[in-house]
Amino acid sequence: xxxxxxxxxxxxxxxxxxxGSLIVLLWFLFNSWGPISSFLGKILRATLxxxxxxxLMLILKPLRDVVEKQWLRDLEWKQSRKRKIAVxxxxxxxxxxxxxxxxxxxxxxxxxxxxxxxxxxxxLDRLGELLDxxxxxxxxxxxxxxxxxxxxxxxxxxVSNANSILSRLVSNSVSFVSRIGDxxxxxxxxxxxxxxxxxxxxxxxxxxxxxxxxxxxxxxxxVVSLSVKMFNSFVYGKALDSLIIGIICxxxxxxxxxxxxxxxxxxxxITNMIPVFGPFIGAIPCIFILLIISPYKALEFxxxxxxxxxxDGNIIGPRILGDSLGLPAxxxxxxxxxxxxxxxxxxxxxxxxxxxxxxxxVSNRVNQALRExxxxxx
Numbered sequence: 374x375x376x377x378x379x380x381x382x383x384x385x386x387x388x389x390x391x392x393g394s395l396i397v398l399l400w401f402l403f404n405s406w407g408p409i410s411s412f413l414g415k416i417l418r419a420t421l422x423x424x425x426x427x428x429l430m431l432i433l434k435p436l437r438d439v440v441e442k443q444w445l446r447d448l449e450w451k452q453s454r455k456r457k458i459a460v461x462x463x464x465x466x467x468x469x470x471x472x473x474x475x476x477x478x479x480x481x482x483x484x485x486x487x488x489x490x491x492x493x494x495x496x497l498d499r500l501g502e503l504l505d506x507x508x509x510x511x512x513x514x515x516x517x518x519x520x521x522x523x524x525x526x527x528x529x530x531x532v533s534n535a536n537s538i539l540s541r542l543v544s545n546s547v548s549f550v551s552r553i554g555d556x557x558x559x560x561x562x563x564x565x566x567x568x569x570x571x572x573x574x575x576x577x578x579x580x581x582x583x584x585x586x587x588x589x590x591x592x593x594x595x596v597v598s599l600s601v602k603m604f605n606s607f608v609y610g611k612a613l614d615s616l617i618i619g620i621i622c623x624x625x626x627x628x629x630x631x632x633x634x635x636x637x638x639x640x641x642x643i644t645n646m647i648p649v650f651g652p653f654i655g656a657i658p659c660i661f662i663l664l665i666i667s668p669y670k671a672l673e674f675x676x677x678x679x680x681x682x683x684x685d686g687n688i689i690g691p692r693i694l695g696d697s698l699g700l701p702a703x704x705x706x707x708x709x710x711x712x713x714x715x716x717x718x719x720x721x722x723x724x725x726x727x728x729x730x731x732x733x734x735v736s737n738r739v740n741q742a743l744r745e746x747x748x749x750x751x
Contacts, residue, residue, distance in 0.1 A: 437567055
């Protein structure tokens with residue numbers, strides 16, 4: 374009997390073979406996930422210095438370009454010499470900034486945190502005395518006392534665990550020191566990437582175009598270049614904006630004689646890196662700390678934060694960031710909410726530049742499709 378091997382039978386056999394192979398592969402991954410996960414973890418840990426080096430390169434590249442193309446432009450040196458000197462200056466400036474931060478700001482923040490831990494019991498007693506002074510109904514008193522008791526128990530547990538928190542910080546610091554080798558390797562990789570960026574970029578470009586079709590490779594490089602541009606403009610802009618806000622907050626809280634002014638200003642400055650919601654995320658714990666110290670100071674600080682947020686949102690932020698992201702306010706809030714729900718604080722920060730890239734690409738494709746269909750929508 375002759376078997377008729379037609380095209381339909383061939384497609385069915387191919388489909389069943391692929392489906393069976395996928396089932397076997399999934400079964401293998403499911404039963405061997407432990408060793409595979411351990412292997413992938415080792416690979417990720419091994420490539421961590423390269424990832425850190427690439428991130429540092431993206432951060433230092435604009436500074437290197439300024440030094441090379443503006444500061445050293447008129448010097449009659451070889452281009453390779455200008456590049457090496459520009460990289461050296463960029464790395465020295467970066468190390469000086471990080472060192473200054475740890476030497477000047479970190480000790481003051483640690484002192485503020487230790488003083489806050491030491492005084493927490495006194496502040497709780499004062500808050501209890503303040504609560505007793507209110508003349509409220511028995512039902513309201515029960516509700517408020519219940520809320521207060523919950524807060525008091527939480528804070529007392531927090532204070533009682535202060536030693537374990539500090540010990541964990543010490544152990545993390547030891548772990549950080551043990552990782553100093555990875556950081557050193559990352560710096561070496563950063564220096565190599567900054568010095569020979571064009572060569573590495575050309576090699577990667579050859580690899581991408583040799584593997585992918587031309588249109589797919591063009592799209593890939595469009596996404597990469599746009600992502601780098603958005604990342605640099607957003608990170609540098611928000612970092613400068615947050616630095617200015619932190620300095621203004623430190624000066625004003627110092628003039629207002631706020632307790633723990635350095636700690637509060639640091640929290641406000643760091644959380645300001647998160648668009649829209651950042652100032653309020655940082656203000657809530659600061660207001661709570663001030664509330665148990667002095668309700669008047671908490672009210673004063675709340676008014677100050679509202680004014681500072683308005684100044685930042687309407688004056689400082691637009692002048693620094695401009696329209697570099699190209700996102701309407703509604704989509705910025707959408708990106709923050711989705712990023713925060715998915716990846717927490719890091720997602721709230723990175724969600725905006727990532728969604729800016731997606732928004733730009735989708736907008737271009739939509740406009741191109743409308744032009745091809747000769748549809749004009751205002």
